[in-house]
Amino acid sequence: MWPRLEARPERSRVMVYLTPLVAAALTALAGLVMFGALGYDPVEALYVFFVAPLTTSFGLSELVVKATPLVLCALGLAVGFRGNVWNIGAEGQLILGAIFAGGLALWAGDANAPWLLPAMVVAGMIGGMAWAAIPAFLRTRFHANEILVSLMLTYVAGLLLGYLVHGPWRDPAGFNFPETALFGDSAMLPALIEGTRLHAGALFAIVAVGAVWVLLMHSFIGFQVKVIGLAPRAGGYAGFSQARVVWLGLLCGGGLSGLAGMVEVAGPIGQLHPQISPGYGFTAIIVAFLGRLHPLGILLAGLFMALTYLGGDTLQIEMGLPRAMTGVFQGMILFFLLASDVLIHHRVRFGPRRAPAPAPTSTPEPETGGTA
């Protein structure tokens, strides 16, 4: 008897919150199988990946450090995703934010300036928004697909950063390494806990969660985003502007990703170099979905996905497994999440289809025939 899917009359609220947990559990299960197949003790490897990083205060502070840019980027992306605006260039917008904020910090040098940090925050957000404005303009003016444009710009942003740190912005005293001089003290975010890398950027993430929550859940424009996302035509009849939603989605994504870039270079990094982000902007896409495009969900999902970075590191240090494991796990989580999302709109049924005249024996399911 094959299980089959039956459409629910309306979407299941329970499943909306349950599927991220189902996805995490399935990922852990797949991890067990994968580690076992590779010849490692699966339970130990899973422990090292998911639990060991949380057992030290260093690990916990690092978790927050890594979750901060993820949450910031994902919050911005969620605004767009809700309105069916597919900004997948958060990585590039993050890099531009880092370039703008970092450029300001380098220009200020060692000057003791209390205005510098706030100015860097603004510069970072402007940098990200400027980069996101390109796909927004090309989409609203020329109907160019924002997915492809924002992604292409990510490659351009990486090359721009490479150009700057290999060329005009290279530290003359840096032994020819492709990196800028270290920022001055007044360009660095203060540490929240002495002795750790935990810095004030985490507070930005918390504030952003609140701000996006108000925007999405308690503002008229947030309602417009939702309507345009769910039913563009209904939104059109109500007089809501599709172009406004595109601009809002991309500018929120760009601004917050730019802020994430500023937080990274003014927090844990302290200079510009080509590898300022291990793909935070792409992982943020997963964070946004895992968090159900809800600010609070994104906060939790950001912490969880930060764990996959830490887990990859500890796995490499303690068991010699490659760090690429992180990417495999991240991909699997999103896969399992999207797959289990089917349960929101459907329920799994065993047994014969409910028919006017119930048949005593099971019948095959020709219509669903999905395994061609």
Add this chain to the structure above:
Amino acid sequence: MDGLDAIAALLVATIRAATPLALAAIGELVTEKSGVLNLGVEGMMLVGAVAAFATAVATGNLPLAILAAMVASMLVAFLFGVMTLSLMSNQVATGLALTIFGIGLSAFVGKDFIGIPITSLKPLDIPGLSDLPLIGPVLFGQDPLVYASVALTVAVGWFLHRTRAGLVIRAVGENHTAAHAIGYPVIAIRYLCVLFGGAMSGLAGAYLSLAYTPMWVENMTAGRGWIALALVVFATWKPGRALLGAYLFGGVTIVQLHAQGLGVEISSHILSMLPYLATILVLVLISRDETKIRLNAPACLGKIFRPDF
């Protein structure tokens, strides 16, 4: 004579740079014609590239390596099919997931193969013909996958527009409800098209790691999968134009590579932006005319088909 040789070298290089784009774009074109938008081309190409390279290192058998790439990419494409067609997940999100997964998986599998040399896919050498000036190297001195890309483009064009099966695929992409009502197995047809797209992405990946740059580097596709997606739009879903667009992009890549050799005083970082900027420019130019896109794009592209139970 020297000038002729230089032109021949440029043309050969252009065609080589264009071939992975053409292969991936033709595959995605068929997938999209059936109404499925698979944004996972980049991930499938990487999986194909690493599968081909690993097989080549292990066996030294290049045809087997190409086959392995196609099978590996079809497997991940099948995963995409299960998710979007059977489990009805969002195609955009699932495609992104496939790319993220492909990048991670290929990096994981490939870490043992970094820095290992292989014998690359050799160009044909037809005595006499291959030695002709200009047309010799360009027409008769390419490797088998280059010819395959041209042959497959012609075959797909003929198949989609001149056969009954091609008509059915287009019907499914234009109006899945009507196609279903007539009795065509919409989901099964889409599975086949997704698998074809996977196989072609695998070929494209194999071309990269066996012929274009015969080595394994993490993330070696460098956005070519995404450029292939843009090419499909640029081609307004016509195979011949996709091939033409691929050659155009190959040309841009080669201009970028050779500009420095010609004494252009621009940073290599700036020059490397050219293919990506060209992609954006081309997208804008083609999308500007909204009716043109609407007339040519499969009407059900990206839409989920729910067979009424």
